[in-house]
Amino acid sequence: MVRQWKHRYVLSSVAAAAALVVATAGGVLTGSLGQAAEAATNGTLAATAGCGKAPTLTSGTRTISSSGQNRSYILRIPDGYDRNRPYRLIFGFHWLNGSANNVASAGYYGLLPLSNNSTIFVAPQGIDNGWANTNGRDLTLFDDISRVIENDLCVDTTQRFALGWSYGGAMSYAVACARPTVIRAVTVLSGANLSGCNPGTQPVAYFGIHGIYDSVLNISMGRSLRDTFVRNNGCTAQSPREPSRGSLTHITTLYSGCRAGYPVQWAAFDGDHTPSPVDGSSSPNDSRTWTSGEIWKFFSQFASTTPPTTAPPTSTPPTTPPPTTPPPTTPPPTGEPGTCTATYRAVNSWPGGFQGEVTVANNTTATLNGWTVRLTLGSGQAISSVWNGVNTGTTGNVTVKNAAYNGTLAANGSTTFGFTATGDGPAPSNVSCTSP
DSSP, X not given: OOOOTTHHHHHHHHGGGHHHHHHHSOSOOOOOOOTGGGGTTTTOOOBOTTTTSOOOOOSEEEEEEETTEEEEEEEEOOTTOOTTSOEEEEEEEOOTTOOHHHHHHTHHHHTGGGSTTOEEEEEEOOGGGSOOOGGGHHHHHHHHHHHHHXXXXXXXXXXXXXXXXXXHHHHHHHHHHHOTTTOOEEEEESOOSOSOOSSOOSOOEEEEEEETTOXXXXXXXXXXXXXXHHHHTTOOOOOOOOOOTTOOOEEEEEOSSOXXXXXXXXXXXXXXXXXXXXXXXXXXXXXXXXXXXHHHHHHHTSOOSSOOSSOOGGGOOOSSOOTTSOOOSSOOTTBOTTSEXXXXXXXXXXXXXXXXXXXXXXXXXXXXXXXXXXEEOOTTOEEEEEESEEEEOSSSXXXXXXXXXXXXXXXXXXXEEEEEEEOOSSOOEEEEXXXX
16 A cells, blocks of 8 residues: 655645644534444443445445535445444544545555554645635534434444544544544544544543654644543543653653543654554565554444444344354364354454454353363464453463453354454464353
């Protein structure tokens, strides 16, 4: 995937004008998604109007009238969309002189391949390829797109997120400031206060990522955004450790003392203005960066407060045992007789990393309550993120237990969990499953 890295130098030329951008940004940050939308952080899942309806929206570039202008966005609906399942919704905002297409083609900052079809993605297009948010027009666009999507598709209102790099990070920050009861969490990569922050007084889960020698938007700007939510979230003030110049590493800090459900996380890396830093290298790389895995882990920790009324497609009990795990005539090697089996498959791979999926099947005639999968990673491999399961350990012998919502498997039922890992080499071995 090709990012328009040359815009780094364009941004350098406008960095001095940042104060002017701030002065004209944000103007009027008003409007609302309505009462149902405000359930984002109050602990109650509200089904959107699109739940249960046959959708009319399709993936692709779409247009919308907002603030008297024709605007556009790219929509990505999960494969196998289930109209009765509330989905996570993530907005990915592009950088200055970038585009919605850049964000979509790069997998929405690398989160699309990690989502396992659990998420609806949106990439809005900024006016003049930026997010000046004059008179709140870009915030209104966020509201208008959200309304259209939620009237047509099934969205979990406790699972709305936003992220972006540079100017896109500034817009994500503006959304967090202005829509704290709508947005669940944001990630700001190399951002600054360029799109406004009004009122910016309420808590939102916040993850900031910034290079220690950012030549376009100094790291002090990113720290300032972070500290807004350190205060709002009631966290204990501190000065997190940051890596030294030349270390080619990153340090992630989770603040202590924050209000329950409103964490603040900060990652500083030894690098310049980029969304794709790589540990051990001075060359940014979309497929090797650690940022996507850490962002996905941060977002996916916010499990829905109310499980879906219907099981996700990946855990719907089939009428017959899955073809990959037919009932054996002898005790299967991947599980104990009368309990469960575990089957691994490779989903994706790239230089220095891969994505895997494990299917957990109950091949008995009785309901299974809880499961534990064990597997062994190869030398140099390490798990970076897990979804639909809770892991113990990241290297060598790893254990993954069921999440709160997928531990009960009906007779001949199955579910899956997925993970990403760093390292090359063979597929995980010694994959086995047991139940209490």
